[in-house]
Amino acid sequence: MMQRTRITFSTSGHGAMRDLTPEIREAVRASGIEAGVVHVFAVGSTAAVGTIEWEPGLAKDLPENLDRLIPPGRHYGHEQMWHDGNGHSHLQATLLGPSIAIPFERRELLLGQWQQVFHLECDVRPRQRTVIVTVMGE
């Protein structure tokens, strides 16, 4: 069995974090599937998904540290081709990745108590975003 839903939202731009857990939890409960794996996919090449403890400190730390590891700048090959100032956005998104899957049982996500699913906007401007949620199981 498989059920699919989409989560759509707008972001405020680079470094914007969003907690997707409530909507993923709801997708699982509404699916009618008792146990399985829910796959979460960020559409686009300048956004990412992952898990983190959802609290204001880490919501600031994660984009800050990605900027430290892969800093904004005009020196990227991508910039020389496209001049849109978001070379670091692409590389940060690729490093974190757009794809994650979470197991569930009895229609409940098997996350840790302090583990939530986030979406990170890596692009340099506000964007409309789509996350595709696929509930698979039996």
Added chain:
Amino acid sequence: MMQRTRITFSTSGHGAMRDLTPEIREAVRASGIEAGVVHVFAVGSTAAVGTIEWEPGLAKDLPENLDRLIPPGRHYGHEQMWHDGNGHSHLQATLLGPSIAIPFERRELLLGQWQQVFHLECDVRPRQRTVIVTVMGE
């Protein structure tokens, strides 16, 4: 078809690596499923899973290099909120990620000869850990 098992173990703290491959291989063999994908998920926000060549050199290199990229320290926003000294643990775990899937056929994992599945403890103290293994296929 779907079969689920849990792997539970304790870790010695930050940087502890564990080879999960034997237990994942056994979960696949015991599932009765011939071919498919096995999903592996680290429960908690300060641990990660991935693949690596399982040998002592890399088991030391991986946590050392994560500490170089995201060093321990008291300067993280997470620290200012919670004072538990594990801001870097959270960020390292998020960067590596808690979710991986491996294909299998004839009940055998399709890993490379030198490719194993590891669990990495990123937290600063010994922990009890759970890894959820979901075998899916036909």
Added chain:
Amino acid sequence: MMQRTRITFSTSGHGAMRDLTPEIREAVRASGIEAGVVHVFAVGSTAAVGTIEWEPGLAKDLPENLDRLIPPGRHYGHEQMWHDGNGHSHLQATLLGPSIAIPFERRELLLGQWQQVFHLECDVRPRQRTVIVTVMGE
């Protein structure tokens, strides 16, 4: 339902990027499965898969920035064990990861317009590579 195909190719060595999207798209179309998730797995411990905007700038930026974060060198524990000069290759591959999944509908991948699936050779010499593609759905 599940269908599996393999993509095999040779690489020119460290930093070689390959666009896997056409072959993954064809695997989905040929599977006879209408909607689901396609899982993509890089066999071996010195290669990775992910998504990126496929253009020459980023195809250069990604391996360059991985080399900046995890530089080539003889100081890795892996090197002291094996003397094959590819400690950084292993760590880069582990950081990016070998496993990704992409949703599809009506036999079409639900990627962003500028989002493609790549394979990255991290090893220091040309290699024969296998990517395992598993189409799952209904």
